[in-house]
Amino acid sequence: MTDIPPVPSMKRRGFLGSVMLAAAAAGSTATAARAAGPAGDPVGLDRAKWAPRNHAAVSRMIAEHGSLSPNYDPNRRPYAVFDWDNTSIMNDCEEALLMHQINTLSFKLTPAEFGAIIRQNVPPGPFAADYKNSAGATVDLDSICADLDADYAWLHGAYKGLSGSQPLDEIVKTDTFADFRTKLYYLYEAVNDTHGVNVGYPWVIYLLANMTVADVSRLTEASNDLALGAGLVKTKYTSPAGRAGKAGIVSVSHFHGIRLCTEIGGLMDTLRRNGIDVYVCTASLEHVVAAFATLPKYGYSVARDHVIGLRLEEDGQTLTNAYRKGWPLVWGPGKTTVIKQELVAKKGYGPLLVAGDSDGDYDMLRDFPDTKLGLIVNRMKKGKIGELSKAAAETLKAADPRYLLQGRQESTGNWLPQESSIKLGKTDPQLLA
Numbered sequence: 001m002t003d004i005p006p007v008p009s010m011k012r013r014g015f016l017g018s019v020m021l022a023a024a025a026a027g028s029t030a031t032a033a034r035a036a037g038p039a040g041d042p043v044g045l046d047r048a049k050w051a052p053r054n055h056a057a058v059s060r061m062i063a064e065h066g067s068l069s070p071n072y073d074p075n076r077r078p079y080a081v082f083d084w085d086n087t088s089i090m091n092d093c094e095e096a097l098l099m100h101q102i103n104t105l106s107f108k109l110t111p112a113e114f115g116a117i118i119r120q121n122v123p124p125g126p127f128a129a130d131y132k133n134s135a136g137a138t139v140d141l142d143s144i145c146a147d148l149d150a151d152y153a154w155l156h157g158a159y160k161g162l163s164g165s166q167p168l169d170e171i172v173k174t175d176t177f178a179d180f181r182t183k184l185y186y187l188y189e190a191v192n193d194t195h196g197v198n199v200g201y202p203w204v205i206y207l208l209a210n211m212t213v214a215d216v217s218r219l220t221e222a223s224n225d226l227a228l229g230a231g232l233v234k235t236k237y238t239s240p241a242g243r244a245g246k247a248g249i250v251s252v253s254h255f256h257g258i259r260l261c262t263e264i265g266g267l268m269d270t271l272r273r274n275g276i277d278v279y280v281c282t283a284s285l286e287h288v289v290a291a292f293a294t295l296p297k298y299g300y301s302v303a304r305d306h307v308i309g310l311r312l313e314e315d316g317q318t319l320t321n322a323y324r325k326g327w328p329l330v331w332g333p334g335k336t337t338v339i340k341q342e343l344v345a346k347k348g349y350g351p352l353l354v355a356g357d358s359d360g361d362y363d364m365l366r367d368f369p370d371t372k373l374g375l376i377v378n379r380m381k382k383g384k385i386g387e388l389s390k391a392a393a394e395t396l397k398a399a400d401p402r403y404l405l406q407g408r409q410e411s412t413g414n415w416l417p418q419e420s421s422i423k424l425g426k427t428d429p430q431l432l433a
Contacts, residue, residue: 049415055261066274079277080353089415094284100223108210111153125192133248147245151180175240182239186252209321220291232257282309283331335364374403
């Protein structure tokens with residue numbers, strides 16, 4: 001197993017609330033209307049729910065550097081880089097996939113393989129102080145993994161999709177399944193919050209081991225479609241009292257639902273029509289985001305070789321539970337590393353535009369001298385992304401800003417035509433954390 005380069009242990013991609021309305025390009029008439037754009041906007045960026053100043057700044061950047069510019073060189077095409085989860089879409093497709101994988105018991109692992117993977121590269125001992133059971137005791141790795149071993153062994157022997165004979169609709173009614181769902185998602189949260197994303201992000205994708213790329217793509221598409229059609233609900237799961245096991249009774253929350261972002265999809269389309277290439281740089285498994293970003297039905301139409309993310313070693317087309325040797329952990333400084341390695345080294349220059357929302361995007365938002373604009377979806381976060389958000393707020397009246405804050409309403413997920421956002425459960429807009 002290749003060691004993953006360490007990265008800071010910060011709050012990851014998790015999001016509590018908000019949605020983005022699903023809207024994709026629908027037919028040549030709509031495309032032509034967008035291409036024409038409003039009066040005085042030659043690049044054709046749909047105003048939608050952009051903050052007016054942001055729309056003007058992005059449109060000006062496209063006009064100055066895209067194919068309308070007299071200085072445009074088709075042999076030196078500018079490019080933009082977008083984060084995916086909570087930037088290009090609402091919510092996190094990797095976390096949605098994990099819950100879907102659990103709910104459908106979509107594993108290709110023997111009980112022995114499962115037991116090894118849930119412990120893989122996770123330091124032994126207790127989790128962070130926040131991870132206590134209902135009795136107030138801190139949960140540790142050995143205890144919860146022992147409970148999951150027992151749960152998975154029974155499920156593997158019972159469910160007909162693995163090695164048993166019972167249908168899924170009967171399996172999900174059992175306390176064993178309820179315990180498994182709660183404790184596996186709890187383990188994902190505990191590993192990330194205790195040991196950081198350098199441990200947690202590879203850990204969750206190891207659960208896809210023994211699947212082919214086609215298997216993962218089909219599973220991801222099914223997860224996406226279900227999440228796009230589902231209500232946006234934050235659900236608390238609690239393990240059954242009758243299966244306390246060694247870890248005890250634990251609870252964990254998951255925010256269900258995904259929504260597309262009209263404005264990001266429209267921006268990607270506008271960039272391409274103006275001779276600017278579009279890339280995605282994600283801290284999710286590359287195959288998972290590719291199934292979302294490339295399929296025409298979702299409206300983003302990103303080229304497959306323009307999606308860059310976490311990678312596993314593969315045996316032919318089959319994924320293994322080993323992180324790709326020599327491949328950066330594509331989060332935080334790893335995003336800058338992979339952009340330099342895969343794009344700057346080949347093109348000779350950095351991205352024109354970078355879009356993100358969290359600490360995981362901080363480095364790529366600021367590390368490239370060629371970047372004219374950093375677009376920050378305003379989640380009113382602290383930490384490193386909070387520093388860039390503050391810089392954006394301090395230049396709200398600047399004629400040539402480096403960073404833009406784009407507001408949204410977390411109760412609906414829609415962008416707002418302003419820089420400030422409205423937190424879930426609140427009614428007043430807020431600019432910074």
